[in-house]
Amino acid sequence: MIEGENIKTMDDFDFKQKRVLIRVGLNSPVVNGIVKDNERIIQHAETIRELRKKGAKVVILAHQGRPGDKDFTTLEQHLVLLTKYLEEIYYSDEIIGSSALQLIRDPDKEIVLLENVRFLAEESIKHGFENTIFVNKLKDFFDVYINDAYSVSHRECTSILGFPKILPCCAGRVMEKEIKHNRTFFSDLKHPVVYLIGGNKPEELLKLLEFSLKNEKVDTVLTSGIMGELFCTASSEAIFNKRKEKLEESGLMQDYEKAKKIFDEHHDKIKFPLDFAVEEDGARKEVEVDYIGDLEQQDIGSMTIKEYSGILAQAGSVFVKGPPGVFEKKEFSKGTQELFTFISTLKDAFVLLGGGHSNDAFTEFNISEQNINHKSLAGGALLDYLSGEKLPGVEALRVSN
Numbered sequence: 001m002i003e004g005e006n007i008k009t010m011d012d013f014d015f016k017q018k019r020v021l022i023r024v025g026l027n028s029p030v031v032n033g034i035v036k037d038n039e040r041i042i043q044h045a046e047t048i049r050e051l052r053k054k055g056a057k058v059v060i061l062a063h064q065g066r067p068g069d070k071d072f073t074t075l076e077q078h079l080v081l082l083t084k085y086l087e088e089i090y091y092s093d094e095i096i097g098s099s100a101l102q103l104i105r106d107p108d109k110e111i112v113l114l115e116n117v118r119f120l121a122e123e124s125i126k127h128g129f130e131n132t133i134f135v136n137k138l139k140d141f142f143d144v145y146i147n148d149a150y151s152v153s154h155r156e157c158t159s160i161l162g163f164p165k166i167l168p169c170c171a172g173r174v175m176e177k178e179i180k181h182n183r184t185f186f187s188d189l190k191h192p193v194v195y196l197i198g199g200n201k202p203e204e205l206l207k208l209l210e211f212s213l214k215n216e217k218v219d220t221v222l223t224s225g226i227m228g229e230l231f232c233t234a235s236s237e238a239i240f241n242k243r244k245e246k247l248e249e250s251g252l253m254q255d256y257e258k259a260k261k262i263f264d265e266h267h268d269k270i271k272f273p274l275d276f277a278v279e280e281d282g283a284r285k286e287v288e289v290d291y292i293g294d295l296e297q298q299d300i301g302s303m304t305i306k307e308y309s310g311i312l313a314q315a316g317s318v319f320v321k322g323p324p325g326v327f328e329k330k331e332f333s334k335g336t337q338e339l340f341t342f343i344s345t346l347k348d349a350f351v352l353l354g355g356g357h358s359n360d361a362f363t364e365f366n367i368s369e370q371n372i373n374h375k376s377l378a379g380g381a382l383l384d385y386l387s388g389e390k391l392p393g394v395e396a397l398r399v400s401n
Contacts, residue, residue, distance in 0.1 A: 002179055007397045008170035010047075013144055016055035021142040022048065022172060023159050025149035025377065026062040026078050030070070035077035037084070039359060040151070040377050045085035047148050047173040048111065052087065058111050059104055059142070061095075061159045063118045063152070075116050082113065089113055095120055096137040104141050117159045129162035139166050148172025150179070151355070153393025154381040164396040171397055174377060179394060181374035182385055185352045186217070190316035193218045196308070196339065198225035199322020199357060202255040204383050206262065208321075211387040213266040221270045222308045224300045224324035224335065226252070230259040232272040232289050239289065271311070275301030277325065277332055284331040299325025300335040309342050318343060319386070321354035323361045337365045344368050355379045 001008055024044040029036045051058050065072030079091045090109045092100040095117060103112045117123045122132040129135065135158060145163040147153065148171070152160060163169065171179065195218050197205055205227055212218040223231045233243045233256060240256075247253050263270055275288045277299035286301035300308075312318060320343060327336035340358075343351060344367050353359055353375040362369060369375060376382045381391055 001399075002171065002176060005179060005183075006399045007179065007394070008399065009176050010050065010146070010170055010173065012170060013168075014054075015051055015144070018056050018143040019141060020051055020056045020058050020144050020146060021061065021138065021163060021167070022051070022058060022146040023061045023149045023152070023163075024048075024172070025151035025174070026075065026082075027064055027151065028078065028081075030065070030073065035064070035073070035081065037081050039363075039375070041078065041081050042085060043174050043377060044148055044172075045082055047146075048082075049086055050173065051146075052110060056144075057107065057109075060111070060113045061117050062113070062149075063116050063123075063159075065116075065118070067118060072118070073116070075113060079113050086111060096134060101137070101141075104138070117157075120158075123158050125158060126156065129156075129158045130165040132158050132162060134158050135162040135166065139163065142167055145169040146172045147393055147397055148174045149393070150175045150376075150391075151378040151381050153391045154384040154389070156392050160393040161396050169397055175394075175397075177374070178376060178378060178382075181352065182376065182382060185317060185319065185350060185374070186386055189217065190350055191219055192315055193220075193317040193319075194312055194315040195221045196312070196318065196320045196324070196343070197221060197223050197227050197322060198324045198336075200226050201322075202226050202230060202252065202259070204380060205321065206255060206258045208383050208387045209262055209270075210258075213262065213269060215388070217386075218319075219269060220311055222311060223270065223272050224304070225322060226255075227259075227322075228273045228276075228300065228324075229297060230256055231263055231270055234260040234263040235267070235272060271308070273297075273300045273304040274307060275303045277301050277334070279331075284334075298329065299332040300339075302334075305335055305338050308339060312339070312343060312346065312349075315346065315349045317350045317352075318346065319352050319354060320358050321383070323357050327357075327361050327364065333365075336361050337367075340365065341367050344371055347371055352376065354382055 089111045091113050094100040095114045103109050122134040145167040233240050276297035277286050278295040324335035325332045327333040350373050355376045356379050
């Protein structure tokens with residue numbers, strides 16, 4: 001049982017000769033049609049391997065992308081990636097069809113990966129999850145349901161909420177780690193708390209800042225990327241006048257208005273870049289914020305790196321969400337590489353990496369993770385949790401529910 005959460009873990013079950021249905025978070029980057037290997041696949045494979053060692057037959061539910069998106073595809077490539085870390089896996093291009101059920105019934109098929117659950121319309125309904133054909137076709141084949149997909153647990157969907165209402169359930173190892181470490185950061189904060197915020201999803205990040213600043217969960221916010229642009233622009237009418245047209249063209253005016261309101265209320269806690277790096281004649285050029293005009297910023301500059309490093313050095317807790325620059329381009333990797341390397345040396349702070357591109361950058365630059373307390377595999381789910389919201393998938397696992 002996870003202490004203080006009333007949620008069972010895999011330690012609370014005997015899995016010998018048990019049939020386990022596990023929901024994992026295999027959603028992965030897709031580059032030119034190729035699904036890339038990543039930490040999610042590696043860590044979920046560890047959970048599955050443990051179940052097999054304990055004698056369970058394991059059937060896997062997962063998804064990739066959303067209908068209509070470029071990365072919405074089958075799980076065939078995920079099968080290939082999983083087989084790098086597990087014994088033989090059997091794949092069904094169905095979820096509740098006859099061929100899928102045949103594999104599920106066969107005791108010799110010890111690990112089965114079913115097709116992308118988002119191919120089923122019932123995965124995305126809004127209520128009555130336990131009454132779906134999806135759940136009722138599968139429920140009688142299993143003894144235990146495990147949710148290991150923290151990264152999907154902020155969403156209300158059938159594979160997350162339907163089975164816990166019908167089957168004995170628990171958290172998988174990835175889910176267990178996420179709940180424990182994220183709760184530690186959120187509830188047992190060691191001040192001063194510093195957020196290093198970058199990336200390119202301002203809407204969900206602004207929601208996080210609004211909650212965290214209002215509830216004194218953060219002492220200093222270091223912004224970069226689009227967030228750095230928004231708060232830099234919000235700080236000065238002169239800069240706003242220069243950037244207004246660009247904000248309108250980029251569809252960021254609504255985000256700007258929200259950032260302006262947050263900045264006006266909490267300007268003493270929000271830092272924005274002193275300088276940015278832009279591209280000029282194919283090379284990196286650093287310019288102070290007053291002179292950026294309508295140029296496209298691609299990284300923070302040297303003055304900002306120095307200022308942010310000084311603030312991070314005094315931190316008791318650090319949350320990192322999004323790289324400060326377009327680190328995939330060598331000439332604009334400086335801010336990300338130098339700040340993330342500096343963060344890796346913080347021995348006295350609790351450091352939480354916020355998933356996605358932040359984790360990718362640590363891997364890209366081979367930065368030590370020895371002093372990183374937790375590297376989350378979640379994106380939106382973690383932000384929702386740190387924004388004070390309950391996660392439906394986590395709540396569904398509670399014994400009281």
